[in-house]
Amino acid sequence: MTLKEIKDLVQGEIICGEDNLDQQIECVFASDLMSDVLTLRDVDNLLLLTGLSNLQSIRTCEMSDICYMLVVRGKAVTDEMKELAEDNDMVIIRTKFSMYKTAGILYGAGLPAVY
Amino acid sequence: MNFVYHVEGGDFTNAGSTSSQVKRMLKKIGVSPEIVKKTVVALYEAEVNIVAHAYRGDITVDLEEDHIKIVLDDEGPGIPDIDRAMQKGYSTASQKVREMGFGAGMGLPNIKNNSDSLNITSEVGKGTRIELINYFQ
Numbered sequence: 748m749t750l751k752e753i754k755d756l757v758q759g760e761i762i763c764g765e766d767n768l769d770q771q772i773e774c775v776f777a778s779d780l781m782s783d784v785l786t787l788r789d790v791d792n793l794l795l796l797t798g799l800s801n802l803q804s805i806r807t808c809e810m811s812d813i814c815y816m817l818v819v820r821g822k823a824v825t826d827e828m829k830e831l832a833e834d835n836d837m838v839i840i841r842t843k844f845s846m847y848k849t850a851g852i853l854y855g856a857g858l859p860a861v862y
Numbered sequence: 863m864n865f866v867y868h869v870e871g872g873d874f875t876n877a878g879s880t881s882s883q884v885k886r887m888l889k890k891i892g893v894s895p896e897i898v899k900k901t902v903v904a905l906y907e908a909e910v911n912i913v914a915h916a917y918r919g920d921i922t923v924d925l926e927e928d929h930i931k932i933v934l935d936d937e938g939p940g941i942p943d944i945d946r947a948m949q950k951g952y953s954t955a956s957q958k959v960r961e962m963g964f965g966a967g968m969g970l971p972n973i974k975n976n977s978d979s980l981n982i983t984s985e986v987g988k989g990t991r992i993e994l995i996n997y998f999q
Contacts, residue, residue: 781963785903785972803910803962806878810885810906812899827875 748772748858750815750838753794756856757842757849759817762824764838772815776861777850781807793861796853798846800824805831814838819846867921869912871938874962877913880921881906887923888930893998901996904976905932907969908992912936914959916989929978929997940986948974948982 751768754761761768770792777796778784784795784807794815797804800822808816814837818824821843832839842849854860865887867880885902893901905921912919916938924931941947948970955965974980979995 779963780966780968782907782966782968782972784963785907786968786975799963801962802875803877803964806882806906807963810878810881810899810902812895 748856750794750840752856753817753853753858754840756852757817757840757844759840759842762818762839762841763829763833764836767814767836767838770815770838772858774859774861775850775853777846779846784808784813785811787811787813787861789861794853794858796846796849798822800828802828802831804828805835805837808832808837809835816840817842817849819844819849863925865923865925867923869909869919869921869936871913871915871917871919871936873913874958877910877962878906881909884923884930884932887925891925897996897998900976901930901932904973904994904996905934907972907976908932908934908994910962910964911969911990911992912938914955914962914964915939919989928999929995931993931995934992935989936991937989940988941982941984941990942986944982944984 772794773792775794779799796817798819800818816839818841881902888898916936919936922933951967953967959965977994981993984990
């Protein structure tokens, strides 16, 4: 599924990386715990679903080689976060939906979990 | 090559900036993506630990032809029981650290899982020293 399709499914908005919306996503990991995200091994074409919107969630993606992030519950993304994400060629989408609803929609649409 | 970076306790804005610089450096010299990732994940967890628990610290990166050695020396409260701290789920982190997405007792086990060699020494009331080595082959 492409990031564009994901964005439409969750009625999301693009925060950064709009030139890469045709990128294919193969699986999803949902967590607010960054230490847990840092345990992921194979992150190619993985989307991180999180309610944690701060500099450390972007840093965690940077260290983990995760390029795609979906922020739930309409959490604020600061200019500093956006700048760091852009430096790392990340795509960030934001939805107003809750974590549970967002995960349900994506899973129901055929996107598998990473585990 | 030797590089030294300074880290301030409580400075969550810059937590990870050393790890980010080391990542760029390792990528630039052509270290494989798997080794880069395990090294910076271990380093990032350790860097966040200084910010979360210590007053300040220095990170010394020694880059050799076939390995990287990273020493993190902090001035802080120290770890009274390292074996206990290494157990998954054990944490003394503050609420602020937990709000940052850490403090679930996974940091030290994560560092261990991503290091070829790890040595932790600590003195209560003085600080903690973490030495980790990762080989490029």
